[in-house]
Amino acid sequence: MRVLLFGATGMVGQGVLRECLRASDVEFIQTVGRMASGQRAPKLREVIQQDLFDLGGIESELNTFDACLFCLGVSSAGMTEPQYSRLTYNLTLGIAQTLARLNPQMTFIYISGAGTDSTERGRIMWSRVKGKTENALQRLPFRAVYLFRPGIIQPVHGARSKTASYRILYTLASPLFPVLRTLFPKHILTTETLGQAMLNMLRHGADKTVLEAADINAFSAVR
Numbered sequence: 001m002r003v004l005l006f007g008a009t010g011m012v013g014q015g016v017l018r019e020c021l022r023a024s025d026v027e028f029i030q031t032v033g034r035m036a037s038g039q040r041a042p043k044l045r046e047v048i049q050q051d052l053f054d055l056g057g058i059e060s061e062l063n064t065f066d067a068c069l070f071c072l073g074v075s076s077a078g079m080t081e082p083q084y085s086r087l088t089y090n091l092t093l094g095i096a097q098t099l100a101r102l103n104p105q106m107t108f109i110y111i112s113g114a115g116t117d118s119t120e121r122g123r124i125m126w127s128r129v130k131g132k133t134e135n136a137l138q139r140l141p142f143r144a145v146y147l148f149r150p151g152i153i154q155p156v157h158g159a160r161s162k163t164a165s166y167r168i169l170y171t172l173a174s175p176l177f178p179v180l181r182t183l184f185p186k187h188i189l190t191t192e193t194l195g196q197a198m199l200n201m202l203r204h205g206a207d208k209t210v211l212e213a214a215d216i217n218a219f220s221a222v223r
Helices: 011-022 056-061 082-103 126-137 163-181 190-204 212-221
Strands: 001-008 028-033 044-048 067-070 109-111 144-151 150-154 188-192 211-213
Touching: 001 011, 011 028, 011 067, 011 190, 044 144, 056 163, 067 082, 082 126, 082 188, 109 190, 144 190, 150 190, 188 190, 188 212, 190 212, 211 212
Parallel strands: 001 028, 001 067, 028 044, 067 109, 109 144, 144 211, 150 188
Antiparallel strands: none
């Protein structure tokens, strides 16, 4: 498989990149982002693009891919709806529309979030925007679109958030993860299981297009 990864420097993207590099059936992986991941591997290529709203200058480097794993995302904390929409809906759709034109055979997997509102009419701002983004992605002419809605994610194997407050939160919460996994084994994910589930989705496909945490955990174990 030839895989394109957006968001490789974020916590989730770090975990997904690790699993792609470890997977024997991923022959080539290319990251696109504002900075390099810092990883080195023969099958890894990194494209640095400061303005992700304008991919015109790198379109020649975005074709002939089998899949896009889209792990870009921002917190809505402190943002107005137009600000959050620009960085969530506008950015995601701009990139996805370009990829659909260049790679109609591509499978597109989007990291969304638990509680996303598919009706786009709920009271929670981020949930509405995520729902609008999911709905728009499903209308694009990809081979397939899958929407992952993780809730609590435990960073493992050195993955860490770029947001300082989140890093502190994860550090404080780390002793609780074993307890949470015992109490709610289907609903607590790790960056490793997310990456494994995404790759298994590419390998096997699925009847459902929206996967909640329990679905993602189950798919990570498919062999």
